[in-house]
Amino acid sequence: MSSNKMPNIMAFIAISFAIFSAGSCSSQVPLVMWSSEGYRLPLVASPAAGHIISNVQLMAYLNSVLESAPQNVILFLQDKLSKDDFTMYGGVFGNKQDSAFPNLESALQTSSSLVLPGVSWLGARAFPALLQEKLGISPLSIDVDTLEHLQLNASSTTLLVIHLPYSSGAFLSCKEVLRNNDEIIGKVLTIMKTQGVPYTAFYTGLMPSRVIAEPSLIGHTSMRRTLLQSVVNVVEPLMFNNTEGPCIMLWAQNITVSFNDQEWTDLGPLTFGPGAPVNTTASSCSQNVSRLVLDYGTFKTNNPFRLIFNMSQRRYPVSARNWFTLDTVELEFNSSKVTFNGSRGVYAPSEYSFHCQNVNNFQKPLLVPRTVNDTKWRILFTDFQIQGFNINKTTNFSYASDCASFFTPGIWMGLVTSLLMLLILTFGLHMIMQLRSMDRFDDPKGPSISVPQSE
Known part of the structure; x- marks a missing residue:
């Protein structure tokens, strides 16, 4: 390593x-x-x-x-x-x-x-x-x-x-x-x-x-x-700047790729940190579309290798706000291109960044291969965070919209257990409220109650 x-x-x-x-x-x-x-x-x-x-x-x-x-x-x-x-x-x-x-x-x-x-x-x-x-x-x-x-x-x-x-x-x-x-x-x-x-x-x-x-x-x-x-030296996120300043930010602890289940290769050291050889000059960004191109040059062999993140921003009337989505992640190697759709899993409000501990295309995938041939490639981002719009001048990510759902299994277990206990309590209270006292009692000082019997 x-x-x-x-x-x-x-x-x-x-x-x-x-x-x-x-x-x-x-x-x-x-x-x-x-x-x-x-x-x-x-x-x-x-x-x-x-x-x-x-x-x-x-x-x-x-x-x-x-x-x-x-x-x-x-x-x-x-x-x-x-x-x-x-x-x-x-x-x-x-x-x-x-x-x-x-x-x-x-x-x-x-x-x-x-x-x-x-x-x-x-x-x-x-x-x-x-x-x-x-x-x-x-x-x-x-x-x-x-x-x-x-x-x-x-x-x-x-x-x-x-x-x-x-x-x-x-x-x-x-x-x-x-x-x-x-x-x-x-x-x-x-x-x-x-x-x-x-x-x-x-x-x-x-x-x-x-x-x-x-x-x-x-x-x-x-x-x-x-x-x-x-x-430990703090490694800054990868940032692409246009004429108006920073417009795309990316961070991942590891960027690992594999072909046909062969050895995993980590691109993180080639991407982040001072002196990283990755080239981002082919990237571009505008008000509604951002494209981050990570060009690694000749990767292991004499063939060029690139990772491309295509993002877009649009307004959704239902939520009355703008959202950005990671539409596709493209992997170009040896004049062939593999495309993964990410719009269904990687999205956030346009003024936020997106964060997820694990983004991949093979286990609970947020990146979906477009064709069957694309499944030969496996890609894994660990501690992944990206922002393509509305970046502040402070070179820090905006508030992150995390992919982790709020209702975790532990929370569901607690809710179901609480609901069950509430139902038992409600049933017990209902039974207590249905109790009624007797309307007639024997008086020990008076004559006993006689019940006439007919022959």
């Missing part, structure tokens, strides 16, 4: 751990995995916020990752680890000296990585057994000195387990312990690089830790929650 991808990945890691940091640390541990330089982990859907990954789900992640990743596996197994260890002791605003994880950050910066913020700690304790079952070999527990004298074979499968302590006392604080463990990680990765052995690394804990804020950290907790964000 190129270094240009890292700001997006590190921002995702920071946001992921910040979301999960509000939860309890007592039942889950984080899991960070990455590969050596030149190897790419497969695209795996990230878990929903608040979801704790079980053993079965963790095994599914391992199956996906280890299919294409190097089979020399290094497991850094710390006695205790929680996401708060990262949010409390990670770098702050680019200050790498202030971080307890400089080597881990550097490894993530130069490699393909995957972060699971919440893994069941019982599943984490069984993680070495899961790796052993997947790889079919016994784990080898070693230290750094032993690894220096161990000659590894790049073509064979190995499972190395390196135990890292986690304890703080009168002489070492939690941050110093984590920094020492990070130095061990750095030495191991240096040895692997020196020997030229590709690897897949995992970093997790046997059980959660309870992080107690040190006095010097009080008041900086909100800043520390940026996790490994010490190397």
Whole structure:
């Protein structure tokens, strides 16, 4: 993975751990995995916020990752680890000296990585057994000195387990312990690089830790929650300007394409950030029509490759306002063109931008292939946001109209349960109101009520 991808990945890691940091640390541990330089982990859907990954789900992640990743596996197994260890002791605003994880950050910066913020700690304790079952070999527990004298074979499968302590006392604080463990990680990765052995690394804990804020950290907790964000540089959205100023803005964490289910290729580093080689000079915009052309030149081969976003703006009398739609997304490669219709799923009020976490043409598609031949191509936008009209001069997106529906499954479950309880309450009140008292009673001081009987 190129270094240009890292700001997006590190921002995702920071946001992921910040979301999960509000939860309890007592039942889950984080899991960070990455590969050596030149190897790419497969695209795996990230878990929903608040979801704790079980053993079965963790095994599914391992199956996906280890299919294409190097089979020399290094497991850094710390006695205790929680996401708060990262949010409390990670770098702050680019200050790498202030971080307890400089080597881990550097490894993530130069490699393909995957972060699971919440893994069941019982599943984490069984993680070495899961790796052993997947790889079919016994784990080898070693230290750094032993690894220096161990000659590894790049073509064979190995499972190395390196135990890292986690304890703080009168002489070492939690941050110093984590920094020492990070130095061990750095030495191991240096040895692997020196020997030229590709690897897949995992970093997790046997059980959660309870992080107690040190006095010097009080008041900086909100800043520390940026996790490994010490190397994050804010990447600006792609912007096309005409003679009157900015008129089209685009942002995506990843722009990945694939043909005939072959290897996915990420165009994000070629699109965003300073020095990105994409060419947008063929783009155009007017009051009602905008066209953003991303020309990547010769893409992998000597054939030109382009992505084209066609947007339009029109007034709808029913809503009494203007709306913009992403009419089509066109993919031009080797003199052939593939077209995806997006007007049914990608739309927003003209003064807003459109945002969606996942825009694709194959799973709950917002982009619909126009012909059967177009289905050979797969395109995926992650954390996608676009605006083609009414852009302010501040170079920021307008308020985003999100594709996520308001009535989520959880909200529907709550509404149905509330309605059922309301019906039960209404029925109970109705039954109580139908109760009637007797209109005649026996008087113990008077004569008893006699009921004449006829023979």
